[in-house]
Amino acid sequence: MKARVFVDSATAEVRAGRGGDGSGSFRRESHVPEGGPDGGDGGRGGDVVLRASTHADSLLRVFYEPRLFAEDGVAGSGQKMHGRNGKDLVVDVPCGTEAYNAETGAWLGEVLEHGQRLVLARGGRGGWGNVHFKSATNQAPEKFIPGAEGEAFTARLELKTIADAGLVGFPNAGKSSLLAALSAARPKIANYPFTTLHPIVGTVEYPDYATLRVADIPGIIEGAAEGVGLGLTFLRHISRSRMLVYVLDMADEENPAERAYQVLRAEVERYDAALAARPALVIANKMDEPAAQARYPEAAAALGFEPLRLSLAAEGRPGLEAVREALRRALAPTPKGRPAGPLPETLGADHGEVSPERLRRATFLKP
Numbered sequence: 001m002k003a004r005v006f007v008d009s010a011t012a013e014v015r016a017g018r019g020g021d022g023s024g025s026f027r028r029e030s031h032v033p034e035g036g037p038d039g040g041d042g043g044r045g046g047d048v049v050l051r052a053s054t055h056a057d058s059l060l061r062v063f064y065e066p067r068l069f070a071e072d073g074v075a076g077s078g079q080k081m082h083g084r085n086g087k088d089l090v091v092d093v094p095c096g097t098e099a100y101n102a103e104t105g106a107w108l109g110e111v112l113e114h115g116q117r118l119v120l121a122r123g124g125r126g127g128w129g130n131v132h133f134k135s136a137t138n139q140a141p142e143k144f145i146p147g148a149e150g151e152a153f154t155a156r157l158e159l160k161t162i163a164d165a166g167l168v169g170f171p172n173a174g175k176s177s178l179l180a181a182l183s184a185a186r187p188k189i190a191n192y193p194f195t196t197l198h199p200i201v202g203t204v205e206y207p208d209y210a211t212l213r214v215a216d217i218p219g220i221i222e223g224a225a226e227g228v229g230l231g232l233t234f235l236r237h238i239s240r241s242r243m244l245v246y247v248l249d250m251a252d253e254e255n256p257a258e259r260a261y262q263v264l265r266a267e268v269e270r271y272d273a274a275l276a277a278r279p280a281l282v283i284a285n286k287m288d289e290p291a292a293q294a295r296y297p298e299a300a301a302a303l304g305f306e307p308l309r310l311s312l313a314a315e316g317r318p319g320l321e322a323v324r325e326a327l328r329r330a331l332a333p334t335p336k337g338r339p340a341g342p343l344p345e346t347l348g349a350d351h352g353e354v355s356p357e358r359l360r361r362a363t364f365l366k367p
């Protein structure tokens with residue numbers, strides 16, 4: 001299999017096309033001795049446009065070809081010929097790409113849905129030919145207007161994957177296993193930490209054709225905010241998620257689940273407090289392991305709620321259906337199509353679903 005390189009940010013030199021100059025031509029024909037001005041207008045310069053595409057899965061192309069130059073407009077010419085407009089440069093980027101002006105830091109916009117466009121830089125307008133300047137007093141104007149420069153600057157593009165729910169967990173907790181069980185996505189799964197090196201999104205499908213997108217990101221460890229492990233940069237990819245799913249490895253004897261949860265919450269909070277406050281589902285994974293079963297009551301007591309029990313290695317994958325349902329409930333759109341608000345407190349305990357309020361209380365991060 002071809003190694004895939006994942007690029008989630010790129011800097012690009014953006015330059016829209018310059019407008020074509022207007023023409024200063026005069027009509028020259030043997031039978032028309034005093035031919036008047038006949039210089040046409042220049043075409044406008046092409047725009048540089050970002051377009052969201054589900055076929056692009058990283059910013060790799062921009063990374064390798066960071067010069068995004070649209071075509072210049074063609075100059076006008078005699079016989080009132082209008083110059084051709086410069087072609088727009090349309091750059092396909094993954095859904096969820098944001099654009100900034102790299103020089104000022106200003107946010108320029110984002111493209112979220114397939115086909116959505118964002119004009120990054122506008123082409124210059126075409127110049128005017130001398131035909132525009134003919135008047136009663138000036139029958140032979142030499143004046144014409146040159147085309148205008150297109151906008152040009154350095155842009156920074158950043159990809160924030162779009163998903164409804166984001167998986168958060170220590171390396172090796174079983175996040176990718178969970179994504180593989182929930183969706184058709186086939187992330188790499190292996191019994192060592194940092195198997196997953198870049199975000200992967202899978203779609204969970206329900207019998208009524210409802211779908212949810214779940215993002216799997218590399219594992220997070222203590223000190224991630226300071227760049228330990230793969231750091232927190234990948235949290236950017238779940239920063240748009242409406243909900244977080246904490247995956248705890250109940251069989252990990254070095255890191256008891258309640259401590260893992262505490263560390264994960266703290267790292268997410270350091271990255272973005274608002275993200276940490278979103279609704280969450282807490283999963284106790286690897287419950288097929290006897291050690292996990294033995295530890296569960298203690299972990300639940302320390303957490304202050306019962307994380308949802310899941311065994312991905314056991315026959316029938318007990319707990320998986322409950323995870324699917326919990327995701328669905330938490331993310332179900334309201335009848336008006338808007339996402340449901342925070343989880344009601346009542347969903348709590350037995351499903352491991354935790355409302356933001358409850359999370360705050362259950363979090364023993366701060367003294």
Ligand SMILES: Nc1nc2c(ncn2[C@@H]2O[C@H](COP(=O)(O)OP(=O)(O)OP(=O)(O)O)[C@@H](O)[C@H]2O)c(=O)[nH]1
Nearest residue numbers: 171172173174175176177190194195196219286312
């Ligand atoms: N016994 C048992 N093993 C599991 C379970 N879920 C996952 N595993 C195993 O745990 C190991 C790690 O699983 P992954 O899904 O790769 O873990 P991850 O959280 O994606 O790991 P990183 O990508 O490294 O962060 C693999 O060997 C899985 O087979 C489970 O429910 N029970």
Ligand SMILES: [Mg+2]
Nearest residue numbers: 175176195196
């Ligand atoms: Mg993984």
